[in-house]
Amino acid sequence: MDGEQGVRGGGPARWWRQGPSWWDRTGGERRGTRWPWPSTVLLTAFVLAGSRFAESEQVGERAPLDTFARVLLVTGSGLLLWRHRQPVLVVFGTAAAAMLYLGAGYPYGPVFLTVALACFTAIVAGHRKAAWTALGMLWVGHVLVAHWLYQWLPPSRDSAVPWGQEGVIAAWTVAIVAVSELARTRRDQWARERAERAQAARRRADEERLRIARELHDVLAHSISVINVQAGVGLALLDADPEQARTALTTIKAASKEALGEVRQVLDTLRTPGDAPRAPAPGLDRLPELVSQAAGAGLTVEVEGTAPPLPPGADLAAFRIVQEALTNVVRHSGSRHAHVRLAHDDGALRLRIDDDGPATGADAGGSGNGLAGMRERAAALGGTIEAGPRPDGGFRVLAVLPLKVKAKEDDR
Template identity: 80%
Template sequence: MDVEQVRAGGGPGQWWGHGPPWMRRWAGEEPDGRRRPWRSTLLLTVFVLAGSTFAAHVQEGERADLDPFARVLLLIACGLLLWRHRYPVAVVFGTAVTAALYLGAGYAYGPVFFTVAVACFAAVVAGHREAAWTALGLLCAVHLLVAHWLYRWLPPSGDAPASFGQELVVTGWVVAIVAVAELARVRREQWARERAERAQAARRRADEERLRIARELHDVLAHSLSVIHVQAGVGLALLDADPEQARTALTTIKSASKEALGEVRQVLDSLRTPGDAPRAPVPGLDRLPELVEQAARAGLTVQVEGQAPRLPPGTDLAAFRIVQEALTNVVRHSGSRHARVRLDRAGGTLRLRIDDDGPATGADAGGSGNGLAGMRERAAALGGTIEAGPRPDGGFRVLAVLPAGATEETGENQ
């Protein structure tokens, strides 16, 4: 999923997450203030004019004939719909008043009421429910007054009160408008919630990926730069007194920097081509001898106890990075030149214990202080735990408990 899809909250073509295009147009989301719904309004205008002409022909003798004033009212009611997205409240009241004038003038019952329905629908979907129902209620009140009381003084002459069947038809139309508009409003709110949830999930995934990359870079760079820092100090101190030892320190710096560049390049490649298989194997406990060798070049003797079990890739990487960070902290912060790494597997649990004899030196070697936090994040992401702190007899201990999966196969004794 690329950046544009994350921002949109879904993949290509997934319009149903935001509502179909016609619903976004009804809701006023697609028109950007410079475009108006010309096509739909033009089609509705043709329908209203043609339907009203047909209704006048069918109701000839019962209602007044369509004259220029009636057609002007029809055009006004339809024309107002061009602004139904920008000014939904004004449009719904405007169409209701226009339809009331049309009804009071005694013209034929017909599609003019569709303009009120469309305006009411747009207002409800846009969130102006009270205005829509008020306008619709006023129109219904005018209809009742005209149909059962004012008809005596309004055209056409000799008109009779409306029948009970006609009132049922009007009531049915009102109920239909209310039901459809409310259904559209509820569905739109549901789409909005789903879109917000997808956006939040995308942000959460992005944050998790950012933290993962930050942990990887921190662990790679902190370990390698700590070795480089120590060896650079050795090289500077022995440059004149023992050139051969200084050469060995420079060789160690070259090796550590080359390895760090390779691992950083692997992390950056995963950013450039997300989803592709890594070019180099993901580090795991099978590379524990390399850590021991690197620590030895930095002047730290590491004793490994136990066997490295075969683990799921995620757990294997986390275990390797925890040991790497713990040894890096010994190089940085401990006066001890000896550390012990113990691996114990019991059932589906792997216990990693890294000890040094101290004492703490107080030197940070340029560290950021995020090592322990990164280890805890790695363990928590797998459902494991990390305990780190001074030992009662001196020194420092890191104890990690990680889920090891169901496999019982183990690697070579380290």
């Protein structure tokens, strides 16, 4: 939600973090379908007025403006209409128009502004070499005109331009390139940040889907296993022992009711994200209830040891690990006896669930989603899961969950 609010929120902070939309690659494509008439018309008017003012300031030094000069100025500015569609063509076209303008001896003025804008657009669009080449050709052409070809070009009796002026022009060229490169770098940085935010949002969504899938699997697998066993007992004893069949049906009803409640809780968190759950998440304090449900499925469970106070995340993970391990015993083991041992030291909680075996199914080795879910729960807390056959023919699940998670939560 924070990320979403940050994207939707306005203000200068958002603009600086994300950048203006017209610098976005996709935004550039959308904008490229529109003609930038207003900015082009204003720039053309400014270039014509500025050149007229420059003519009045350079009387006798440069050739006066005529029709050809105004055509070159309008052509150079008009090309900027295509600057988002054809940036390479525009940057070379404006440079050529400026070169013809200067070669004809017309007054210095804002004619370079069109080249600067075209160069900026080309570099930001990614056409760096084209922009550099166009600027380099314009500067070389100016050097040739100002120091060699001026003898044969208007105005008459013109003299060579001081080399100091060439240094000023070169400095302006470097400044244009530097600003354009800075803008392009910043645009790419914004694009990377947007991609990283989108990837982080997708990762959070994937993690949430995986968490919900684990919860539903653990709840349904355990409850349906109990229901399946009790349904078999009820069918077998329906005629021979109706009272025992009634007990089995009562167990089925209780297990299904609990499963529906937990599934409803998970679905409620989907419908109202951010709201507090209506019921507390299960933890090891419900271990006796879990033992009772296992007994209803014909499994005797012995519990040894106690667990220390755990943070909600670790408590839920520990409960689900024990629940899934006992569910696997019911489904995949011929043993009707299981042993749960709880132990802890200063750094970790250790859960060990053993059964006497033997396995009754081909998938008793634990290659299904149950063991994968247990490993994911433990890994999310920085813990580990070891599961495999015992030398005596049974099966063992050993979980180690760090207790440092509690300290981190207390700090918050």
